[in-house]
Amino acid sequence: MRLQFILGEIGSGLRRNLSMVVSVILVTFVSLTFVGAAGMLQLQINQMKGYWYDKVQVAIFLCGDGSTAPGCATGTVTPEQQENLRTLLQSPAVSQYINDFQFESKEDAYKHFKEQFSNSPIVDSVTPDQLPASFRINMKDPEKYQIISETFASQPGVETVIDQRQVLERLFSVMNAASLVAVSIAGVMTVCAILLIATTIRLSAFSRRRETGIMRLVGASKIVIQLPFILEGVIAAVIGAALASGTLWAVAHFFLGEYMSKQYPDTAFISPAQTLLLAPALIGLGVVLAGTSSLLTLRRYLRV
Amino acid sequence: MRIVEGPELYFPQEKAPAPVADLAHKAAFCRVHRVMIRFENVTKVYDQNARPALDAVSLEIDRGEFAFLVGASGSGKSTFLRLVLKEDRATSGIVYVAGQNVANISSWRVPRLRRGIGVVFQDFRLLPQKNVFANVAFAMQVIGKSRSVIRDTVPEVLKTVGLEGKERRMPHELSGGEQQRVAIARAVVNRPGILLADEPTGNLDPTTSMGIMGVLDKINQNGTTVVMATHDDDIVNEMRKRVVELKNGKVIRDEARALYTSMIPVVGQSRRLKDASGRDDAADAGPPRPDRSPRSGEDQL
Numbered sequence: 001m002r003l004q005f006i007l008g009e010i011g012s013g014l015r016r017n018l019s020m021v022v023s024v025i026l027v028t029f030v031s032l033t034f035v036g037a038a039g040m041l042q043l044q045i046n047q048m049k050g051y052w053y054d055k056v057q058v059a060i061f062l063c064g065d066g067s068t069a070p071g072c073a074t075g076t077v078t079p080e081q082q083e084n085l086r087t088l089l090q091s092p093a094v095s096q097y098i099n100d101f102q103f104e105s106k107e108d109a110y111k112h113f114k115e116q117f118s119n120s121p122i123v124d125s126v127t128p129d130q131l132p133a134s135f136r137i138n139m140k141d142p143e144k145y146q147i148i149s150e151t152f153a154s155q156p157g158v159e160t161v162i163d164q165r166q167v168l169e170r171l172f173s174v175m176n177a178a179s180l181v182a183v184s185i186a187g188v189m190t191v192c193a194i195l196l197i198a199t200t201i202r203l204s205a206f207s208r209r210r211e212t213g214i215m216r217l218v219g220a221s222k223i224v225i226q227l228p229f230i231l232e233g234v235i236a237a238v239i240g241a242a243l244a245s246g247t248l249w250a251v252a253h254f255f256l257g258e259y260m261s262k263q264y265p266d267t268a269f270i271s272p273a274q275t276l277l278l279a280p281a282l283i284g285l286g287v288v289l290a291g292t293s294s295l296l297t298l299r300r301y302l303r304v
Numbered sequence: 305m306r307i308v309e310g311p312e313l314y315f316p317q318e319k320a321p322a323p324v325a326d327l328a329h330k331a332a333f334c335r336v337h338r339v340m341i342r343f344e345n346v347t348k349v350y351d352q353n354a355r356p357a358l359d360a361v362s363l364e365i366d367r368g369e370f371a372f373l374v375g376a377s378g379s380g381k382s383t384f385l386r387l388v389l390k391e392d393r394a395t396s397g398i399v400y401v402a403g404q405n406v407a408n409i410s411s412w413r414v415p416r417l418r419r420g421i422g423v424v425f426q427d428f429r430l431l432p433q434k435n436v437f438a439n440v441a442f443a444m445q446v447i448g449k450s451r452s453v454i455r456d457t458v459p460e461v462l463k464t465v466g467l468e469g470k471e472r473r474m475p476h477e478l479s480g481g482e483q484q485r486v487a488i489a490r491a492v493v494n495r496p497g498i499l500l501a502d503e504p505t506g507n508l509d510p511t512t513s514m515g516i517m518g519v520l521d522k523i524n525q526n527g528t529t530v531v532m533a534t535h536d537d538d539i540v541n542e543m544r545k546r547v548v549e550l551k552n553g554k555v556i557r558d559e560a561r562a563l564y565t566s567m568i569p570v571v572g573q574s575r576r577l578k579d580a581s582g583r584d585d586a587a588d589a590g591p592p593r594p595d596r597s598p599r600s601g602e603d604q605l
Contacts, residue, residue, distance in 0.1 A: 002448035210431060211442075217389075218494065219419030220446035222412065 002224060009211075009228035010235065013204050020200040021236050027196050028240025028289065029247075031189030032282045034182045036248045039278045041179035043270045045172050050116040050268065053164065058145055060085070060135040060152050061159045064106075072159055077133065081157030085135065088155070097147055099138040106133050119271040120261055132159060190289065193240075197233045197290050198297040204229055205302045212302060226302060230294045237290035238283055245279035339400070340498055340529040341365040341388055346397035348383050348553075357383040359553035360397070365531060367497070370524045372540050373533040374564060375550035381533035384550070385500045388531070389421060390414050402497060419447060422491030422499040422528075426506035428483045430475040436462065436486050437471035443490045457493060465489045465519050481512035485519060492523055499523060501532040505539060513539055537564035 014021050062082065063072035088094060089101050104112070110128040117123045137148060145163045152161050205212065215225050253272040261269050341364070348358040358380045365371050373381045386392045387399050390406045399406045401417065409417055430439050437458055444454045462468060465485040475483055484504055491499060501520065505513035517539055524530045534540065540547060540563065547562035548555060 002445075005445045005448075210429065214429060214431070214442065214490075215446045216415075217418060217423050218443040218446060218490070219415040219417070219421075221415045224446055224448070 006224065006228055006231070010231050013208065013228055013232045014235070016207055017200065017203055020196075020203060021232070024193070024196055024200050024233065024236040024290075025240045025243070027189065027193045028237045028286050029243040031186050031193050032241050032244035032286060033247050034186035034189060035285065036244050036275070036278050036282055038179040038182035038186065039281070040248055040252070040270065040275055041175050041182065043274055043278075045175055047116070047268050047270050047274075048168060048171070050112065053168065057139045057163060057165050058137040058148050059162050059164055060137065060148075061132040061162065062134060063157055063159045064132040065129060072157070077157035081155075082133075085152070085155060085157060088151070089135065089137070094148070094151060097140055097144050099140055101135050101137040104134045104136055106131055109133065116268045119257070119269055120265065122265050193237075193289060194293040197237065197293045200236075201229050201233055201294045201297045202301050204232060205298065226295075226298050229298055229302065230291060233290035233294040234287055237286035241283040241286035242279075244282050245276065248275045248278060251275075338367050339364050340367045340369070340402060341531065342400040343384075343387075344398040344400070346387065346394045346399055348380075348387060348392065349395045356395070356553050358387070358394075361550075361553070361555055362397075363548060363555060363558070365529060367529055368524070368527050370521070370530045370543070370545040371532070372543070372545055372547045373531060373550065374535070374540060374547055377535075378552075379550040380553040381550055382502060383553075385423075385502055385531070385533060388498070388500060389423065390417055415447075419494055420496050420498065422488075422494070422496040424484070424487050424491050424499065424501040424504045426503040428475075428480075428487045428507075430483055430486055430490075432475055434475075435471065436467060436473050436475070436478070439475065439486055440489045440493050443493050447494065449494075458489075461489045461493045462486075464492075464522065466515075479512070480508050481515055484508065484516050488516070488519055488523070492528065496528065498529045498531065501530065501534075503534055503536075504532065505534065505536050510538055514542065517543060540564040 062077040062085075063075065065076060086103070089098070106128045109131040110126070113126060113131060114123055139145065139148070145166075149161045149163070152158050212225055249272050252270060252275040256269040257272060261267075343361050343363040346358055346361045347356050349356045357378075361380070361384070373384060375381055383392070387394055387406075388401055390399075390409060393407065402420065404417075406417065431442065434442065440458045440461060441454045444457065449457075459468075459471065462471060465488050467482060467485050467489065470478070470482065473482075475486065478486065484507075488499075488504070499520070504520070505516055508516060513536060520530055520532065521543070544561045544563075546560050547557065547564070549557035
């Protein structure tokens with residue numbers, strides 16, 4: 001009965017100041033969309049880092065079937081050449097610069113590739129044969145990349161030596177800057193949302209002061225009096241958060257999935273399903289936002 | 305169902321059938337709290353620079369009693385009622401309601417205290433968008449009474465206040481007297497032990513007022529303690545109940561079966577102001593004191 005009563009109170013409260021509720025929904029929607037956008041950029045960075053990024057800095061790609069590099073005159077790398085390279089890596093001249101190295105076979109490369117590009121159509125047209133085997137090197141000092149490059153680039157069986165960090169780092173710094181901007185906009189919008197929720201609750205409490213006055217007199221508990229107001233704000237915020245999650249999903253699905261992944265087939269993009277991981281966080285954030293701001297407001301404006 | 309909220313404030317019939325031993329315990333409990341409202345040297349100061357709203361007031365109102373609180377505006381009548389409801393905290397002195405020192409009631413238990421007290425105001429305070437039935441039912445809904453209990457109780461209470469068949473009317477379709485009856489129905493629907501009325505006839509004509517007084521008297525006959533603050537001398541003179549007169553926050557008169565103004569002091573009827581400190585709660589179950597005898601017939605539950 002009490003639950004039904006509280007639900008009824010919430011319903012009438014939402015109806016009575018509908019325009020304020022709509023504005024709360026929109027403000028939380030916009031602010032949480034920015035929060036989610038920052039989250040999405042970070043997810044995207046992680047996606048692009050792939051399997052090796054955080055583990056190694058330099059990759060020595062070995063010759064494959066169709067390699068045209070000068071070191072690949074003998075065709076696909078032979079076990080002998082591979083063994084020579086391994087010995088070279090272990091020799092004191094080189095090993096003083098590196099922490100350790102790992103060998104990635106074609107099969108491993110294929111496995112990692114499939115993981116990283118799981119959202120991309122390209123994954124179906126690639127076979128293990130097309131992917132080069134490689135040595136992945138963890139440098140003691142990433143700045144010493146040149147030494148490795150000079151030593152190995154001309155070795156037989158080596159197609160190319162790549163400093164992966166250099167390739168991706170510039171892009172990542174742009175994306176990190178973008179997510180910082182998104183977070184700061186989200187911060188300002190969140191302040192807006194908190195103030196707006198507080199104002200809405202205040203108006204709502206004012207327009208229902210007769211009811212709450214009578215509720216107090218007949219001995220309604222604090223929870224019964226305050227819960228409808230708090231839930232009003234929370235419901236509006238949750239709707240806003242749901243809209244924000246939907247927007248992020250749509251961006252991932254239509255913009256990244258349908259457009260960007262066709263424009264840039266060699267880049268790994270996050271999947272729409274991954275953005276849905278952000279939804280619970282956004283909804284939780286919305287609930288906390290609305291809950292705390294309405295609690296604080298009620299403490300001042302609704303005496304019990 | 306177990307009644308959890310302040311059981312001593314309720315009529316015995318409100319309670320679920322209890323084992324004999326429990327009833328005996330309840331009876332003992334009720335005897336202890338024969339005094340429903342008790343002020344001990346209560347002072348209330350709103351503004352340090354002004355005179356106190358209540359100035360060392362000591363007063364007792366028994367279970368089942370009907371008392372008028374009279375006095376000019378600003379004499380402290382409303383403050384008295386607010387202190388009983390724990391809307392305000394006494395600056396000094398102790399307020400007991402049903403044997404309980406209200407200062408010791410924690411804030412989350414104040415609602416329980418208020419469930420045991422019905423309140424009626426001069427301005428009715430009905431919810432304009434709810435009909436008569438819903439206005440009365442509201443008081444039961446907010447404390448979580450089940451729908452079937454509400455369906456059974458509300459018509460009964462409306463009958464008590466003389467509003468049978470007007471359940472579907474909206475407040476604006478009712479006369480002032482009828483609206484006040486709805487407000488009274490709402491105040492007593494949860495069977496409180498105490499009914500506080502703050503000038504309930506202030507907006508009504510004399511005839512209607514007498515009708516309202518009839519309703520309040522009926523509720524009082526059913527065992528509810530009624531405290532009514534009023535300016536209405538006709539009503540006080542007509543009812544001939546106990547009259548407590550306040551002036552500048554002090555009790556200047558406390559008479560049984562009294563008139564609004566006491567021009568001629570009648571020997572044996574004037575009540576001495578009791579010194580609260582000299583009294584013992586446990587001794588209250590003893591024989592009535594001589595100075596209480598004029599009221600003893602009507603006061604007992």
